[in-house]
Amino acid sequence: MRILLLVGGALLMSLPSPSVARTPDCSVxxxxxxxxxxxxxxxxxxxQKHPITIVxxxxxxxxxxxxxxAAEYAYPHRLxxxxxxxxxxxxxxxxxxxxxxxxTQEMVDRFPRDVYPLSPTLVIWETGTFDAARSVxxxxxxxALEAGLADLREHKLETMxxxxxxSRSTASVINFEPYLDAMQRTADVDGVYVLRRFEMMKYWxxxxxxxxxxxxxxxxxxxxxxxxxxxxxxxADAIAYATR
Numbered sequence: 220m221r222i223l224l225l226v227g228g229a230l231l232m233s234l235p236s237p238s239v240a241r242t243p244d245c246s247v248x249x250x251x252x253x254x255x256x257x258x259x260x261x262x263x264x265x266x267q268k269h270p271i272t273i274v275x276x277x278x279x280x281x282x283x284x285x286x287x288x289a290a291e292y293a294y295p296h297r298l299x300x301x302x303x304x305x306x307x308x309x310x311x312x313x314x315x316x317x318x319x320x321x322x323t324q325e326m327v328d329r330f331p332r333d334v335y336p337l338s339p340t341l342v343i344w345e346t347g348t349f350d351a352a353r354s355v356x357x358x359x360x361x362x363a364l365e366a367g368l369a370d371l372r373e374h375k376l377e378t379m380x381x382x383x384x385x386s387r388s389t390a391s392v393i394n395f396e397p398y399l400d401a402m403q404r405t406a407d408v409d410g411v412y413v414l415r416r417f418e419m420m421k422y423w424x425x426x427x428x429x430x431x432x433x434x435x436x437x438x439x440x441x442x443x444x445x446x447x448x449x450x451x452x453x454x455a456d457a458i459a460y461a462t463r
Contacts, residue, residue, distance in 0.1 A: 243428055243429075243445065243449070244428070245423060245428050245429075245445075245449035245452065245453070247419050247422050247423075247453060248422070251415050251418050251419050251422065252414065252415075252419075252453060252456050252457050252460055253460050254412050254413055254414075254460075254461075256379075256406075256410055256411055256412035256413075256461065257412075257461055257462075258341060258377050258379070258412065258458070258461040258462050259377075260340050260341070260377050261340060261341045261377060261458070261461070261462050262461075262462035262463075264340060265306060265309060265462055268308050268309050269309070270309070270310040270311075270312075271302075271309060271310065271311045271312070271340075272311075272312045272313075272314065272337065272339070273295070273298065273299070273302075273311065273312065273313040273314065273339075273341075273343075274313075274314045274316055274333070274334070274337050274339060275294070275295035275298075275313060275314065275315045275316055275317060276316040276317070276318075276326065276329065276333050276334060276344075277316075277317055277318075277321070277326065277344075277345050277346065278317060278318065278319055278320060278321050278326075278346075278348070278349055279317065279319035279320065280293075280294060280317070280345075280384070280447070281293065281294065281295060281315060281316070281317025281318075281345075282315065282317030282318065282319055283296075283315075283317070283443075283447065284317075284319055285439070285440065285442075285443030285446075285447075286440050286443040286444045286447065290315060292443075292444045292447060293315055293317070293447060294447040294450050294451050294454075295313045295314070295315040295317070296313065296315065297447050297448050297450075297451035298313050298451040298454055298455065299311060299312065299313035300451075301451050301452055301454075301455040302455055302458070305455055305459065316329075316333050320349055321349060322349055322350050322353065322355055322360075322363070323346045323347065323350050323355075323360055323363040323364055323367065324359070324363040326344070326346055326367070327363055327366060327367040327370065330367065330370060330371075334371075334374075335374055339376055340376065340377060341376070341377045341378070341379065342371050342376045342377065342378040342379070343378075343379040343380075343381060343414075343454070344367070344371075344378060344379070344380050344381065345380070345381030345382075345414075345416065346364070346380075346381075347360065347364075347382055347383045347395075347398045347399075347402055348383045348384050350398060351383060351393050351394070351395050351398045352389075352393055357397045357398060357401050360398055360401060361401040361402075361404075361405055364401070364402060364405050365405050365409075368405065368409050368411060372409075378409075378411050378412070379411070379412040379413075379414060379457065379461065380402060380406050380411055380412065380413045380414070381413070381414045381416050381454075382398075382399055382402050382403075382413060382414070382415055382416050382417050383395050383398060383399060383416065383417045384416060384417065384420055385416075385417045385418075385419075385420035385421045385424065385431075386420070386424065386431030386432065387424060387431060387432045388431065388432050390421075395417065399417055412457070412461055414453070414454065414457045416450070419450075419453060420446075423449075428449075429442065429445070429446060429449075
């Protein structure tokens with residue numbers, strides 16, 4: 220059994236890798252993680268304790284750019300550790316295929332090379348941050364997203380979407396709302412689970428869990444590691460919820 224995880228661009232600056240990650244209490248309200256869509260194939264494979272492979276495909280935050288491109292600090296590697304702790308009787312591997320600065324269409328273009336040959340069962344696709352930063356036409360973004368989801372359905376792959384990143388500084392200069400709305404509408408039509416990362420990171424910022432604004436240079440890579448660790452925990456929460 221294989222799971223594919225797709226994730227996209229990063230907002231934090233790339234810096235040398237830190238040595239230790241401190242993980243604060245980064246829980247979020249249940250409604251941020253929970254959605255109506257379920258992952259029955261993944262649930263069955265977990266119950267049957269079949270081996271699971273997760274391939275992370277996306278942008279800079281997949282590659283771990285903000286933590287200095289150190290694979291051991293990147294979110295996919297952290298997710299592997301979390302899932303192995305939560306499902307100790309299941310063989311789970313997470314592979315990192317992150318490429319920085321990609322639009323949704325560029326990710327879709329990589330599916331034939333980096334997705335379909337792996338025969339995954341679940342696709343977790345995090346995208347939209349770079350589209351918004353590049354001011355890609357919202358209809359073009361939505362069209363690429365729908366085409367990608369249609370292609371994934373054609374290959375009989377369960378899918379979870381992850382929406383954009385948030386920080387006060389970027390949200391003040393980038394209009395994310397049309398892209399968030401377009402993703403949610405597309406997901407609702409297709410019956411696809413959406414993990415609302417934008418709302419998650421906004422909750423962290425507004426409740427003092429993380430400060431994404433005016434971060435000192437010497438603190439940025441460490442902050443990235445903490446965010447990757449927390450995000451991995453919340454993705455694992457979403458998997459647990461969707462496979463309950």
